[in-house]
Amino acid sequence: MRVIGLISGTSVDGIDAALVDISGTDLDIEIELVASATYPYPTPLRERILAVCAGEALSMAELAELDDAIAYTFARSAQNIQLGHSPASVIGSHGQTVYHRPPQKEGIGNREWGIGNTTTPYPLPPTPYPLLGYSLQLGRGAVIAHLTGIKTVSNFRAADIAVGGHGAPLVPRIDAALLSDFNEGRCIQNIGGIGNVAYIPPRRDSNWLEKLRGWDTGPGNSLLDLAVEHLSSGTKTYDENGAWAASGNPCHPLVEQWLTQDYFHLPPPKSTGRELFGVSYLQNCLQDAEAYQLSPADILATLTELTAASIVHSYRSFLPQLPQRVLLCGGGSRNLYLKARIQHLLDSVPVMITDDVGLNADFKEAIAFAVLAYWRYMGTPGNLPTATGARQEVLLGEVS
Structure with a gap:
């Protein structure tokens, strides 16, 4: 059909x-x-x-x-x-x-x-x-x-x-159909405005589908795009390849502070949207950042770090074990700096995009x-x- x-x-x-x-x-x-x-x-x-x-x-x-x-x-x-x-x-x-x-x-x-x-x-x-x-x-x-x-x-x-x-x-069942592997446990991480993950155990496991999990991890591109538009006075709508954020330095104390937000500690199943991670949330983040006298690039790097850290935090908090591979998709998969930060935080777990296994990430x-x-x-x-x-x-x- x-x-x-x-x-x-x-x-x-x-x-x-x-x-x-x-x-x-x-x-x-x-x-x-x-x-x-x-x-x-x-x-x-x-x-x-x-x-x-x-x-x-x-x-x-x-x-x-x-x-x-x-x-x-x-x-x-x-x-x-x-x-x-x-x-x-x-x-x-x-x-x-x-x-x-x-x-x-x-x-x-x-x-x-x-x-x-x-x-x-x-x-x-x-x-x-x-x-x-x-x-x-x-x-x-x-x-x-x-x-x-x-x-x-x-x-x-x-x-x-x-x-x-x-x-x-709603995508985890499709991910199971199109991206599961017989021997390998995988996380399929979509990074749109909001991030969401599907954890797919190896198909060799008994009752593997019943062990599959999924949830919204938190902000994806939503805060980044809002910040870019604010920091550029409306001349840009997104950070192409993450180049602007890559020119700054993330403020890790701020990221740790933001990660104490209740949503990140709420166990799955859970979902979220712009109602939480929208304009008001960004304004609070910018207010918090004033104490550190960050440059625009530093602010963007710190918000990018929050997206990466919230994804990895959710894996470590709510998965039975880390996956053997992470496959990114969505617009955020093209943000090279964000991808690199996720890879850094996951250490030895390879981070790829779904294009690498034959499914268009965009x-x-x-x-x-x-x-x-x-x-x-x-x-x-x-x-x-x-x-x-x-x-x-x-x-x-x-x-x-």
Whole structure:
């Protein structure tokens, strides 16, 4: 089956599109990447998305308009990626995350909202009660299907959340299918706006899939890109190859201070986003840095060190043992300084990129949502409860 995978991550750089041929069933699948491209958002649309992600208020009418604008842009990307190729049968669209809230141990109080009516036959749980997670991706699949004429699978996170999961990360099952090794334990580390990892034990191990783990490690490129834009007064949006950070010196006491943040010590399953590691977090970091009189390059080096250190800290804290190999993917895999810092902190564990084992590092996430759409079409569960915390495996995605 020929499938299109579409995603715009927390960096909001643009829409990654992958045209993929997929065959096989469940974990025994084979893929061929036919075409791939990144389609930037129009500047006004990107600025609006970033503002909403940062907490800017908008009316329901504005929300509907933004949802449609994102869907239109995704649909146009799906049409463009097919030019010169035979058409796809299915589109898998992740959409654009604008809000993510992990499950909460305690939710809203019934009395606060006047909903604790105990005279009903089935009263609500006592206050406070556990609250399911919530994750909002804009760019509705119905619009994409309507504009392209292609069956579209979207809203992938909702089904996992409905059975108590975080709805994230969703890629570990795909990593198990495409990047596992019979003899070698691996960490597949995606570095987008947020970092997330899939730990894949050797396939020779009994019940190897049940031993697979995954979680969001913390900031990826989110703080780095925000810092670059701030420190360059808007003339740059990212640190190409990590060259600017490499010209500075990280302030290790600051990194140690930042690593005391609660999220880094929360055991998996766990997920996060710009709601935590966004503009406010960066402002706090910059305020902390004032005491050390750091140069812009030093600040960027220190934030890069935080991304690297938080990744390695999570491995040492939550894995049964360190992997035999780490494979990086996502935009951060092209940051040579960040890659070097991860390698330094992991010492003898080789750090490579997924390109080195035959899977495109830039478009792996888009490929993943093509696979998830394929699995939905084939009736195969897409989540991995050991990664998301869900009670069970479920079909992911709504079909339009």
